[in-house]
Amino acid sequence: MKKIKADVAVIGGGTAGMGAFRNARQHTDNVYLIEDHNFGTTCARVGCMPSKLMIAAADARHHALHTDPFGIHLDKNSVQVNGEEVMNRIKSERDRFVGFVLEDVEAWPAERRILGRAKFINEHTLQIDDHTQIEAERIVIATGSSPVVPPKWKSLGDKLIINDDVFAWDTLPASVAVFGLGVIGLELGQALHRLGVKVEIFGGSTFGGISDPEVLAEAKAIFSEEINLYLDIDRDKTEVKLNDDGKVEVNWITKEQSGTFTADYLLAAVSRRPNVDSIGLENLDIKLDDRGVPVADPLTMQTSIPHIFIAGDVSNQIPLLHEASDQGKIAGDNAGRYPEIAPGLRRSLISVIFSDPQIAAIGNRYGDLHKQYGDEFEKKVAIGEVSFRNQGRSRVMLVNKGKLRVYADKKSGRLLGAEIVGPAAEHLAHLLAWSHQAGMTVPQMLDMPFYHPVIEEGLRTALRDVNGKLDK
Missing domain, CATH: 3.50.50.60 (FAD/NAD(P)-binding domain)
Incomplete structure (x- = not known):
């Protein structure tokens, strides 16, 4: 020893x-x-980077199939997905990202690294x-x-997968049942659907971490237009098993309906x-x-x-x-x-789900503010919003779906947070997070430059809306 x-x-x-x-x-x-196990990061190996590679491939096919509204007509039968090529690129680029991480690790003294x-x-x-x-x-x-895997699913054997397994595939399957409506379930579920895989997604009452009821309703409506979503699943009554053909059979039940979905795999993405x-x-x-x-x-x-x-x-x-x-x-x-310790920098919250449209939260979520202020919420918090349905640049690009809601302190005008489902949410989220961390007020944010025509003008509309509701 x-x-x-x-x-x-x-x-x-x-x-x-x-x-x-x-x-x-x-x-x-x-x-x-x-x-x-392996030095490196979840992000590079089986998380944010390989998932974005799959999303990029999915978006390429999706865009090719939806050019008609622009007056650009393609032969849809010629838009083919080669599952092996898709997975080869994902794994190749994934390994490249992991390689960068390992270069840093291997530069450290070997005797200081223990497996x-x-x-x-x-x-x-x-x-x-x-x-x-x-x-x-x-x-x-x-x-x-x-990943959390309910014990009753273990009987599915190798038909039960987590996100790690997806990025080990050599090609794409024909069908996948996705359980979970968080970042992994939404990103991978939609990406696989757009790559031609038959996908149905099952979840509870939460959706993408959204706590704002109006943003949540908008998100559910948008995603339900594209893919089969089953919310508020009764997990006690929903049965998952292997059928006689060795397929995953999901007999699902919600408060309002029930049904059966058969798939090659069940992707467990309920939580971590x-x-x-x-x-x-x-x-x-x-x-x-x-x-x-x-x-x-x-x-x-x-x-x-x-x-x-x-x-x-x-x-x-x-x-x-x-x-x-x-x-x-x-x-x-x-x-x-140690024993001399010091507080470190903790930044304003910024989270993004790279679905289409994207979902993001900045600073304090609606739910956080309700917990903080309780019965005083409406007296303390002003809310401004914008719908992207008629936002100029969004309509030009045909990405005009979604809603942004921003929250501000009624008395001081300070930005408290925001939730969004919509186009370019990753970029809007950064503008908002930087403003939140800087402690800016809504009037100060409105003094910042906005170009025309850009999606960011939608943010200005929401800021103008909330500015009109501040105590003067």
Whole structure:
């Protein structure tokens, strides 16, 4: 058994773990990075990058099939999808992105990188498989998250897949049942549909994380026009099984209807769970939240055990890559400098789902503000909106679907947040997030330049709307 003494040990070699390792090393060279499988990031391997490659392919086919309204008529029969070529490009470009990440990892000293599963023996000691034990002065937990798969689906065998499996396909299947209406379910479900795969999507009451009822209603209406969506599924009564032909048979039930869908695969995209179940937290006297995750100060990432920090998806705070990167930097910096710690930069919320149209949230969501203000919501918060149905540039491009709602403090005029389903939401979200982080007021935002004709003029319309509702 190899025994090591370390100043800092980082568990997890993804975005947060790599950031923590990198920043801890600015204070001490005696830092170790432990990874139980493959160094790299969920984003590059099986997340945001390969999914965007699939979306790009799907959009190419979708656009080719919808040129008639512009007066451009193509032979639709000539628009063919070669599933092998689609997947070859996805995997090739995915491997290229992963390669960039691994170049950074391989530049670090090999003796500081350890492969194996780490488990707490006590608050200073980690056991890595059966080959290494590390006694560390400070520890960063950055073990990421994994898809949640209901136990009753396990009987589907290899017909049950998660997003990781999609990007291992050699070609596209004929049909997929998607369970989940979050980022993974919406992005992959719509992309597969647009690539010619027969897709039906099943979910609960939530849709893309949208909390604003008007934006939510608009999103449901838009997506239902294109793809079969079944909301408010009764999961207790919905039956999933393999039929006699070895296909996945979904016998689904909602409050209003029922039916059967048969598919080659079931894609489980209902949620993700922080990876804390097998890292030995039971051996620590550490404060946990209701999901069994160590509670941490969001500004320092310090847990209730002062020398233990947590970062990334496992922290159960905001499971986004840029947030994981920020948390890793904060946790690593504080682990390296401990016992001197300092708050790090936490940016305004910005989240984007790369569906079509896109879905985004900025700052405080509608639901957050309702919780914050309660019965005082209507007195405290002004709401402005714009529909993209008649927005000039959107109509020109035939992407005129969606709604943007912005929230402002009635008294000060300060931007509080926004929710959107609509064209160019990824770009509108950045303008709004920057304004929110800068603490700008709506009048100050309206003083900023807007070109013509651009989709961003829709944002100006919403800002003008909310400006008229502020206390003067």
